[in-house]
Amino acid sequence: MKGFFLFWLLTMLLGNPLLALIVLLVAFWLLDRSTWRILPDPRVLFHRHNRQKRCERDIAVNPGDVDARLELAKIYLDRGRPKEALAQLASARPRLEGVAEADFVEGLAHLRAGDPAAAIEPLGRSLKLDPGLHAHEALLRLAEARAASGDRAGAGEAFDRFLAEHPSSVEGRVLAARQRLAAGDRASARVHLDAALESHKGAPRFRRRLDRRWAWRARAMLRRVA
Numbered sequence: 001m002k003g004f005f006l007f008w009l010l011t012m013l014l015g016n017p018l019l020a021l022i023v024l025l026v027a028f029w030l031l032d033r034s035t036w037r038i039l040p041d042p043r044v045l046f047h048r049h050n051r052q053k054r055c056e057r058d059i060a061v062n063p064g065d066v067d068a069r070l071e072l073a074k075i076y077l078d079r080g081r082p083k084e085a086l087a088q089l090a091s092a093r094p095r096l097e098g099v100a101e102a103d104f105v106e107g108l109a110h111l112r113a114g115d116p117a118a119a120i121e122p123l124g125r126s127l128k129l130d131p132g133l134h135a136h137e138a139l140l141r142l143a144e145a146r147a148a149s150g151d152r153a154g155a156g157e158a159f160d161r162f163l164a165e166h167p168s169s170v171e172g173r174v175l176a177a178r179q180r181l182a183a184g185d186r187a188s189a190r191v192h193l194d195a196a197l198e199s200h201k202g203a204p205r206f207r208r209r210l211d212r213r214w215a216w217r218a219r220a221m222l223r224r225v226a
Helices: 002-014 017-034 042-061 066-078 082-092 100-112 116-129 133-148 152-165 170-182 186-202 205-210 212-225
Strands: none
Touching: 042 066, 066 082, 066 100, 082 100, 100 116, 100 133, 116 133, 133 152, 133 170, 152 170, 170 186, 170 212, 186 212, 205 212
């Protein structure tokens, strides 16, 4: 109702319903960028589109270009197309053997494709090759994959290792709390959720904005364990 009223008011002021709709969409997008960050950034979309076209041209000229295939796999992953990312990686094997970035992308693609069990092995390989890859994100995704696969002990160990390196990670704390809740450890889950909200509260402004959705999840989960 409020949205309709704003639309009607802008239409009266501007005299053009199409212009009023454009103004509302721009205002909503600006609000989203400063709060939820759900909507995509057009600049990022444009840059990613150009990268994808460049990779596709390189592969058309040289199908054996493993660098282009790995980059294209990452682009597909960013676009929410993990199965296509896996297909690109499969086309580049075995020339990507021993490349930590390729193993990480493969594991993340399996995880996002809904196959966490298949994600464990490539994520483990990436960690052996480069333990600090992407600021230890491979370790966090390994913990997430183990939790989703039902390996509670392995997930707990991986979460503990990750949080020892990144104790202020809001996402890491919330995911660890979710794993503890699944294991029936409500007290430990609450400790992680409290720590997540404290970290979010004390973080720099740009970091708070990036982690806002995880902080909301922490508050929602706290209501369940209260």
